[in-house]
Amino acid sequence: MSEGRVIFVVIERLRSRRGLAGALAAVALSLCACASIEPQGEPPAQAAAPAPPPRPAAIETKPSPEHARMSALFDGDYKDPPAERYLNDVLAKLARADEHPGEPYRVTILNSPIVNAFALPPRELFVTRGLLALANDGSEVAAVMAHEIAHLTARHAARREEEEKRAAVITQAASVVQDKKKSEEVEASAQRTIATFSRQQELEADQIGIRTVARAGYDPYGAARFLSALGRSSTMRGALIGQNAGPERPDILATHPSTPERVSLARAAARQIGAPGVGTRDRNAYLSAIDGLAFGDPPSEGMARGRKFLHARLGLVFMAPDGFTLENASKAALGVSADGDEALRLDSVKAPAGMSLEAYMGSDWIEGVDPATIETLDVNGVPAAIASAKAGDWSFRLAILRFDPGELVRLIYAARKPSAETEKRFREALASFRRASPEDLRALRPQRLDVVTAKPGDTVDSIADKMATGEPKAELFRLINGLEAGAGVETGERYKIVEAP
Missing domain, CATH: 3.10.350 (Membrane-bound Lytic Murein Transglycosylase D; Chain A)
Structure with missing residues (x-):
């Protein structure tokens, strides 16, 4: 997939927010979300911002290739011995209480502010520190981990793969024997079937997990509380980036049931076990275990405060247009307007040796660039080039700035309905770029x-x-x-x- 297509899909997904209500969805917690803008294809450089005091070192073990791959996707492992000990103790209790008792899973905390968790064979359990920040007691985090383990014990991944293969065969057959329109209808129907299948698996994992945590002595209502908090987190994030969907209006293709539905079913399952108050929440021990946990992204990857974005290593400050709020995303800062008709992406890449800004703008980094619109200019002392591009229903205004000789900063500004006003907002956003002052950098605290x-x-x-x-x-x-x-x-x-x- 080309870079231009990637940008288009990212912006479209931001606007549709598919799957926002699913448990363990990757939703940002912080109202002042930080943003990663490290150059693609190389490890992040050390930032000038002050580093937080390290917590005690954990015992190092050599990760498996799959462990290493998943860790890389979520910004690496986060070493926090107190939290790890607590979570591993919970996993030991869950192992003894499981419907199929065995050796306990071992936890890895991932250094990501998003809310996510997953289990991998043979017995690895991953949780992000963003999830730990959202959970409020031991019973909630136990419910999350039991849910993920249930996916493996119930062979959900294998069953989903079988369903996808079956759907692929049906779709392929339809494309051969039917016209294009009918084939597309068959494919859409197959996608809905898979989505429904996935939602059923989530509900099944909820039920298995709730029974397991209850047998382990935890409050079975913890699952409903966490799902409720997850729904509120999703709603808050949607309000911040100007999107209209919410947990009460799930996308039909979302792979998870809507949060209100899951909360209701989780409470019903807990009531079958006992009245509220049964089991332990283990709140104080949990809070002690996560006291001092890092929150949000490290300042080395940039930080957004509403419309303002600062990046220490690149030494830049950027201001999004009125009505935008920037949010965290992998390798980029993203923003969407209140009406969803405008969006932006800010990232950085290594500068090709000897290539001018005009030449880079005309290269294949994004498709649809109109060569006649390429022009160079100076933005507050920073060399820059701008141009226009078109992809589908979106029109793009592009900017490349050279804050550092070896690196380029890229701004992609998309508008569904380009006008003189959108051009004005793009120009204002471009003019907001400046080199960070010492005072700006001092504000980047972990x-x-x-x-x-x-x-x-x-x-x-x-x-x-x-x-x-x-x-x-x-x-x-x-x-x-x-x-x-x-x-x-x-x-x-x-x-x-x-x-x-």
Whole structure:
């Protein structure tokens, strides 16, 4: 797939948000999401931002090739012995309580702020630190891990592969014996069948996991609480990047059931086991285990505060247009307008040796570039080139800037309905690029979770005001602490906040 097609698909997926309500969906937690903008094809360079104090080193073991591949997809392993010990203890309890008892799985924490988890044979369990930040007690994280293990014990991957092969055979046969339109209808029907099959597997894994955590002594209602928090996280993310879908309006092709449906079924399964209050939540031990956990992306990969993006290694500052909010994505900063009709992508690549900006702009890095529109200019002392391109229903305005001799910064600005106003917003975004000042770089501080105890007189707002995040702080505080709207804090109870050392 060409780079231009990749950009188009990424923007379209941002707008449609397929599968946003699925458990363990890759959703950003932080309201001030950080963004990765490291050059493709090489490891990230060391940033100028201060590094957080390391936690105690964990015992090193040689990872399997599959472990190494999955770790690379999620920004590497995150070494946190207290959290690892806690999670492995939970896995040992789950192994003893499993419908098919065996050796316990071993956990790997992935250094990613997104919410995700998965299990791999023979007995490896991966969770992101973003998921740990969202979970609020041991029963919630136990439910997540039991759910992932259930996918393996129920052979869901193998059964899905068989279903996909069957659908592929039907689609291929239809393309041979029927006209194109009918063939496309058959293919769409097969895709819906696979999506329904996947949703059924998610519900089955939920049910197996809830039974397992209950036998292990955990609160079976933890699964419903985590799924509820996941739905709120998805909704918050959608509001931030201006997309209209929500957990109550799932895409029909989403591979997971809608969050309200899963929460309802999870609660029903828990009620079959016992009334609320059965089993342990193990909240205090869990909070102690994740106290000090890194939150968000490291500043070395850039940080976004609303519309503003800063990158320490590249030494740049960028401001998205009004109505945009930047969010974290792999190897890029992405943003979508409030109406979903405009989007942008910001990334960086190694500069080809001896190639001018005009030559690079006219190369095959993105398809559809109109050579007649290529022009060079100076943006606040930074050499740049701009051009126009077209792909499908989208029109693109492109910019390449040379902040560093060996690296290029690329801005792709997409508009479904190009106009004088969209051109003005592109030009304003382009003009916002500047070299970062020492004051800008000092603001790039790493963030961590800190567990605090509510004192008499404390409120949601008074504790949230201590957080080193963008606005709205209270909403993020409620999200990461599982507090519903209108609920207050309790004196003596412990809560997570986000701090920058």
